[in-house]
Amino acid sequence: MLDIKLIREHPDVVRENLRKRGNGEKVQILDELIAHDNEWRRLLTEANKLRHERRGITNSIASLKKEGKSIQAQISKGRMLDKEIVAIEKRRDEYKEKVDHILMRLPNLLHESVPVGEGESGNVEVRVWGKPPDFSFTPVNHLEIAKNLELIDDKRGAKVAGHGFLYLRDDLVLLDLALQRFAIDFMIKKGFNLVEPPFMMKRRPYEGVTDLSDFENVMYKVEGEDLYMIATAEHPLAAMYMDEVFLEEDLPLKLVGVSPCFRKEVGAHGKYTKGLFRMHQFNKVEQFAFCLPENSWDVHEDLQGNAEELYQELQLHHKVVNVCTGDIGAVAAKRYDINIWMADDVYREIGSNSNCTDYQARRLNIRYREKEGQSPKGFVHTVNNTGIATSRTMMAILEQHQKSDGTVSIPDVLVKYMSGIRNLKLH
RNA sequence: GCGGGGUUGCCCUAGCCUGGUAGGGGGCAGGCCUGCUAAGCCUGUGGUCCAUCGGGCCGCGCGGGUUCAAAUCCCGCACCCCGCGCCA
Numbered sequence: 469m470l471d472i473k474l475i476r477e478h479p480d481v482v483r484e485n486l487r488k489r490g491n492g493e494k495v496q497i498l499d500e501l502i503a504h505d506n507e508w509r510r511l512l513t514e515a516n517k518l519r520h521e522r523r524g525i526t527n528s529i530a531s532l533k534k535e536g537k538s539i540q541a542q543i544s545k546g547r548m549l550d551k552e553i554v555a556i557e558k559r560r561d562e563y564k565e566k567v568d569h570i571l572m573r574l575p576n577l578l579h580e581s582v583p584v585g586e587g588e589s590g591n592v593e594v595r596v597w598g599k600p601p602d603f604s605f606t607p608v609n610h611l612e613i614a615k616n617l618e619l620i621d622d623k624r625g626a627k628v629a630g631h632g633f634l635y636l637r638d639d640l641v642l643l644d645l646a647l648q649r650f651a652i653d654f655m656i657k658k659g660f661n662l663v664e665p666p667f668m669m670k671r672r673p674y675e676g677v678t679d680l681s682d683f684e685n686v687m688y689k690v691e692g693e694d695l696y697m698i699a700t701a702e703h704p705l706a707a708m709y710m711d712e713v714f715l716e717e718d719l720p721l722k723l724v725g726v727s728p729c730f731r732k733e734v735g736a737h738g739k740y741t742k743g744l745f746r747m748h749q750f751n752k753v754e755q756f757a758f759c760l761p762e763n764s765w766d767v768h769e770d771l772q773g774n775a776e777e778l779y780q781e782l783q784l785h786h787k788v789v790n791v792c793t794g795d796i797g798a799v800a801a802k803r804y805d806i807n808i809w810m811a812d813d814v815y816r817e818i819g820s821n822s823n824c825t826d827y828q829a830r831r832l833n834i835r836y837r838e839k840e841g842q843s844p845k846g847f848v849h850t851v852n853n854t855g856i857a858t859s860r861t862m863m864a865i866l867e868q869h870q871k872s873d874g875t876v877s878i879p880d881v882l883v884k885y886m887s888g889i890r891n892l893k894l895h
Numbered sequence: 896g897c898g899g900g901g902u903u904g905c906c907c908u909a910g911c912c913u914g915g916u917a918g919g920g921g922g923c924a925g926g927c928c929u930g931c932u933a934a935g936c937c938u939g940u941g942g943u944c945c946a947u948c949g950g951g952c953c954g955c956g957c958g959g960g961u962u963c964a965a966a967u968c969c970c971g972c973a974c975c976c977c978g979c980g981c982c983a
Binding site: 509512513515516517519520522523525526527528529530533539542543544545546547550713837838839840841842843844 | 963
């Protein structure tokens with residue numbers, strides 16, 4: 469959520485931001501917001517004047533009573549005023565609701581380094597690590613490899629849970645767990661605190677962390693309960709400190725969350741949905757940080773470095789892109805994606821890293837104070853970054869580390885987490 | 896799931912029975928005093944709106960209700976603590 473004061477004082481900045489994002493239609497709702505906010509403030513001031521008058525009457529009744537005088541005239545005067553107050557406050561609240569409604573729908577302000585562009589094609593490459601594998605045979609996709617090795621059962625997954633669900637089997641389950649343990653140990657060494665969050669959360673904290681359209685397109689709702697299945701550990705991690713105030717010396721607070729992720733993937737038609745790439749359920753180790761506003765850009769780069777190191781240790785060729793205005797999403801001020809090479813010679817997203825600045829913190833009311841005993845100074849910044857999404861990482865390992873005989877070699881760093889297994893092969 | 900207790904400002908706490916401007920302590924910030932330090936004393940402390948000084952409104956877990964007037968009375972809900980029950 470943006471600061472309403474910023475919108476009042478610098479509407480041109482916000483308007484320009486919406487244009488850059490290609491949210492032309494939102495420029496209009498911004499103008500509506502400003503008009504509604506003006507009207508809200510006018511009605512608020514008017515209501516406050518009436519309430520002030522009303523308080524005077526109430527107080528005069530108390531003193532008249534003490535003197536034993538009649539209070540009837542004051543009571544009827546008060547009743548008249550009450551009617552006016554109720555009417556004005558009803559209108560005031562209607563405008564306030566309109567203001568909040570729009571405010572919750574405006575995207576975050578972009579960082580100046582975000583490239584302007586439309587869709588994925590507008591993303592700008594900033595780094596490449598490694599090269600495409602030099603195969604002496606025609607590489608095949610991970611689903612084919614995994615099915616040949618009897619490590620994935622997609623037919624039964626579909627039978628039992630529907631499209632987008634798989635049974636993982638045997639060594640692929642071990643690989644999933646190995647990736648999680650590898651990433652967890654890595655992040656702990658980097659000074660992160662390990663957290664397993666709740667896998668469901670209530671609506672109010674959920675509204676604090678995400679775009680409202682996600683409630684239709686992304687999250688599963690638990691029927692009959694005020695609970696949603698988490699789409700990523702980022703969400704419960706961000707909401708963990710809702711309505712709290714950090715002490716400046718405790719920041720940055722870096723958390724590594726491990727959890728399954730549940731996503732409806734509404735509107736995924738036409739996108740690449742093969743095998744492990746786009747599923748309704750997968751496991752992820754997530755980096756998350758709360759930090760001071762002045763540090764968030766450093767922390768953002770810091771987490772990016774961690775993610776790149778992870779894929780380097782796994783010997784996975786990838787590219788880093790600065791995600792453009794048309795592809796970045798509402799919550800982030802800046803985002804890097806890591807795109808992984810796949811066997812069809814296409815690079816696909818394996819993780820992303822977003823600085824959300826104070827956008828989530830304002831919605832969640834997470835602040836910081838300079839010293840114990842002082843009042844809060846401002847909102848913290850939040851940064852979230854995929855450490856390892858096991859599904860897409862397994863996919864990349866299968867495709868990049870496949871061999872001509874249909875087996876797959878396990879990256880060295882994972883072997884100790886795989887009970888010594890060095891290859892995926894048919895048993 | 897049942898019973899009891901609780902939720903007041905940055906923190907702790909009084910006020911609730913018996914409705915009438917939320918009091919005290921601590922912390923923090925600023926000031927006074929002081930040769931220096933400590934102590935002491937004074938002022939301030941959340942959100943928001945209008946405005947030149949300044950002033951108003953809101954805020955006692957959340958939402959309703961009663962009343963001229965609600966932290967206080969009534970109803971509903973959430974969360975926390977204790978005990979009981981059930982349970983991997």
